[in-house]
């Protein structure tokens with residue numbers, strides 16, 4: 554049984570505080586991130602999932618499983634203000650599925666309140682159930698789900714083994730688990746092989762490209778910050794992919810990111826202008842290098858989109874040969 558120590562409860566408090574004043578956590582994405590997303594992310598994402606955006610990515614497999622299993626319940630973990638779930642629900646409705654129930658598991662009462670308001674505005678109150686709970690201890694109440702999703706919240710899970718086992722136990726045998734998340738090094742740090750390259754690149758950068766817009770600091774040297782020191786941000790991100798790989802069969806999988814994350818991030822992305830040819834050429838070069846080094850196995854992707862199932866299916870659909878196994882970055886062995 555999970556031990557809720559004083560230290561753990563302190564982290565829970567910090568975690569709730571993290572989003573207390575964040576009205577829209579997907580805001581603040583840089584213009585250069587959008588450039589990169591349109592040019593590199595979207596075509597590959599579409600090729601694998603047949604989805605134009607993250608909402609299509611989630612509702613399509615969930616709709617398929619609701620229809621296949623006859624089970625009307627789906628569940629989302631770390632659902633935050635449920636903006637994504639409301640968009641997913643709209644997709645289910647467009648598909649002619651009206652009698653589904655969306656269970657939203659969320660730790661923060663502040664987020665749940667925002668979500669309830671959002672659901673009410675969308676006229677979807679009859680379709681939503683809110684569960685204020687900690688996903689590190691959550692277990693299903695004998696309820697069976699056609700599908701489960703987790704959008705950008707697995708990187709907040711401390712007891713990944715527990716949550717993944719609980720999801721498996723709660724899924725219909727023909728159900729699916731769908732997720733988009735950050736799977737790089739804990740605390741969103743760079744692994745040594747990527748850090749070395751970022752430090753080389755940093756030396757070429759003029760000062761105006763080294764400014765961190767969230768922290769409002771000029772990083773003369775690149776700082777390999779650990780975001781997991783407060784709350785659960787990136788607490789075990791490097792374990793997500795290996796644990797998913799042990800517990801699920803991947804139906805579709807797309808991995809991306811690493812060096813390019815730094816230059817398109819909320820922190821540094823605003824230093825680049827998508828109308829500037831030189832800035833675009835720089836991002837294009839970093840993306841080229843990123844792809845090449847992943848192909849060579851020198852660096853590993855830091856983010857993933859995955860549709861997972863319990864039963865063996867056809868071989869996983871991936872971008873190139875970038876399968877889940879290929880994309881796992883094993884932690885360094887102690888020397």
Ligand SMILES: C[S@@+](CC[C@H](N)C(=O)[O-])C[C@H]1O[C@@H](n2cnc3c(N)ncnc32)[C@H](O)[C@@H]1O
Nearest residue numbers: 631632633659660661686687688704705706709
């Ligand atoms: C990065 S946010 C993502 C929110 C939402 N899925 C989205 O994409 O807008 C992570 C969410 O997980 C929630 N969370 C963090 N730790 C949790 C826990 N132990 N149990 C349940 N939810 C948790 C946070 O409160 C937050 O709403």
